Every structure is written in structure tokens, then in C-alpha cells.
Amino acid sequence: MRSIIDILDLSTDELSELIATAEDIIAHPDRYSEVCHGKKLATLFFEPSTRTRLSFEAAMYELGGNVIGFSEAQSSSAAKGESVSDTVKTVSCYADIIAMRHPKEGAPLVASRAASVPIINAGDGGHNHPTQTLADLLTIYREKGTFENLTVGVCGDLKFGRTVHSLINAMSRYSGLKMVLISPEELKVPSYVKKDVLVKKGIPYIQTTDLTEVMPELDVLYMTRVQRERFFNEEDYLRLKDSYILTPDKLTNAKKDMIIMHPLPRVNEISVAIDDDPRACYFKQVLNGKYMRMALIMKLLKEAGTI
Ligand code: CP
Numbered sequence: 001m002r003s004i005i006d007i008l009d010l011s012t013d014e015l016s017e018l019i020a021t022a023e024d025i026i027a028h029p030d031r032y033s034e035v036c037h038g039k040k041l042a043t044l045f046f047e048p049s050t051r052t053r054l055s056f057e058a059a060m061y062e063l064g065g066n067v068i069g070f071s072e073a074q075s076s077s078a079a080k081g082e083s084v085s086d087t088v089k090t091v092s093c094y095a096d097i098i099a100m101r102h103p104k105e106g107a108p109l110v111a112s113r114a115a116s117v118p119i120i121n122a123g124d125g126g127h128n129h130p131t132q133t134l135a136d137l138l139t140i141y142r143e144k145g146t147f148e149n150l151t152v153g154v155c156g157d158l159k160f161g162r163t164v165h166s167l168i169n170a171m172s173r174y175s176g177l178k179m180v181l182i183s184p185e186e187l188k189v190p191s192y193v194k195k196d197v198l199v200k201k202g203i204p205y206i207q208t209t210d211l212t213e214v215m216p217e218l219d220v221l222y223m224t225r226v227q228r229e230r231f232f233n234e235e236d237y238l239r240l241k242d243s244y245i246l247t248p249d250k251l252t253n254a255k256k257d258m259i260i261m262h263p264l265p266r267v268n269e270i271s272v273a274i275d276d277d278p279r280a281c282y283f284k285q286v287l288n289g290k291y292m293r294m295a296l297i298m299k300l301l302k303e304a305g306t307i
Contacts, residue, residue: 036065042095043069135289149176156224
């Protein structure tokens with residue numbers, strides 16, 4: 001049974017196929033409105049979410065399917081001590097596919113070994129968030145027309161920001177990539193991402209604390225929130241939370257066609273004054289995420305022989 005735990009579980013050919021399907025859904029939504037008729041998606045969210053859970057649910061409804069699930073651990077039997085494995089063995093009896101978010105890194109992988117239906121990782125701790133990356137890739141492709149020869153700046157909490165780890169992994173497979181890693185010293189990209197991806201693949205990268213100095217180089221600026229829920233103490237969070245606040249004056253030296261991305265939710269990282277800038281793409285990412293999740297649900301259910 002195939003699950004998607006990491007963005008690298010999908011080849012670049014499969015990413016292109018998912019993007020093509022998403023584009024077709026956007027152009028012809030009626031063709032997909034009954035594809036998952038009679039099928040059920042379970043959303044098991046042990047951690048808060050707005051976009052990921054609701055876009056998975058909207059995706060399944062728009063495919064003609066149904067949705068069951070829970071949106072917090074406290075309303076499930078996890079609160080009574082049930083393991084992740086027992087939870088997904090149980091839910092496999094009710095649903096055809098499961099999207100799971102969990103605060104512990106690796107929980108969706110454990111789930112995939114116990115489940116008898118496909119598991120999709122909807123975010124595991126500070127580790128990975130592959131379906132956010134699907135949203136990000138469709139956005140980059142629609143806005144830039146290519147994944148090649150791009151200079152991508154990721155800015156903010158690169159230590160705990162799981163969307164960044166998945167994005168770096170995904171983009172590392174396209175030629176001509178240059179990465180610019182912008183963060184406070186304490187929130188640098190984990191060494192396993194740097195060594196196993198950037199160094200191993202010979203991808204040019206720079207690390208800096210200064211967003212302004214690198215701004216003119218960037219084709220993509222990917223802002224992230226400082227992940228309060230992953231900090232061990234509030235004092236450190238308060239000291240670091242406003243390290244980067246993107247305001248219109250800071251874009252003076254940016255390329256006219258640079259795109260500004262953010263997985264959301266935002267706190268202070270991007271001023272609302274930027275929302276009307278044609279380069280702001282973060283709400284496009286939200287919508288693109290639904291189409292890519294539709295494409296992924298269909299792909300996994302087809303491969304499982306369920307539809
Ligand atoms: N981008 C993202 O994962 O948002 P949510 O936490 O609202 O799902």
C-alpha cells in the first residue's frame with residue numbers, strides 16, 4: 001500500500017503528472033466531481049490546522065467523496081492512551097485513505113506501517129509537510145513557468161519550519177537551483193537537511209541573517225512563521241518571533257517578478273500592506289493546495305485499486 005510521507009516519495013515525473021492533473025481540474029472541475037463517489041477520506045489531525053485539514057476535506061468533497069475524522073487529539077481515543085498504530089488500524093476499517101497531522105516527527109511513517117489504506121503526511125512535528133510542498137510547487141510553476149535556474153530564498157524559522165525542509169528537498173531535484181537560507185543563528189536549517197540535501201547534491205547555497213542584502217538576488221522569497229509550538233521556552237520565542245517582518249519598503253530592491261510565498265498561517269512576518277502587491281502569492285498557495293490534494297487523493301486511490 002503506497003503512502004506519501006515525504007515529498008521524495010514522489011518522483012519528479014510524478015510531480016509533473018500531479019501538476020498536470022491539478023491544471024486539468026482547474027480547467028474542467030466538472031470532469032472530477034464524481035471520481036471518488038462512495039469513497040471516504042479520514043482526516044486525523046492531532047495538531048491544529050486550518051488550511052491543510054479543510055483543503056483535504058474540500059478536495060474530497062469536490063471529488064464526490066465523503067469525509068470523517070477529528071481535528072484535535074483530545075476528541076479521539078489518543079486522549080485515553082491509544083497508539084497511532086491502533087488508531088490507523090481502526091480508521092482503516094472505516095475510510096479508504098487517511099490524511100494525518102501529528103506533533104511527533106515520524107508518526108505518519110509509523111501509521112503507514114500499520115494502516116491498510118494509504119496514509120498522507122499532513123505535517124509531522126518540525127520534520128516534513130509534503131502536501132504543502134505540492135501547493136508550493138504548483139504555485140511556483142504557475143507563476144514562474146519552470147522549476148529550473150531559480151534562486152530561492154527561505155526566511156524565518158528554518159529549524160522547525162517543516163514546510164521549508166520539504167521544499168528544499170523538492171527543489172533540490174531541479175537543475176540550476178541556488179538556495180539562500182535567511183534566519184537567526186538559533187533557527188538555522190537543521191544539519192541533516194544541509195548535509196544530506198544541499199551539500200550531498202552540490203547545490204550552491206548561502207546562509208545569512210540579513211534579508212535585505214540578498215533580496216535583489218531572489219526569484220522566490222518564501223517567508224515562514226517562527227514556530228512557537230516547537231520552542232522549549234517562551235522567552236526564546238518572544239526574542240526571535242519578529243526577526244523578519246516583510247514590509248513594502250523592504251521590497252525596494254527586489255526583482256519586479258520575484259514571487260512572495262508563505263505557507264501560512266502568518267503572524268507578523270508579512271505586513272498586510274503587501275497583500276495587494278502582484279508578487280504576493282500566499283493566498284494562491286492556499287487554493288493551489290486544494291487542487292494538488294485532489295490530484296494526490298485520486299492518484300493514491302487509483303494505485304490502490306479503490307477507484
Ligand atoms: N500551511 C499549513 O499547514 O497551514 P495549517 O497549519 O493551517 O494547516
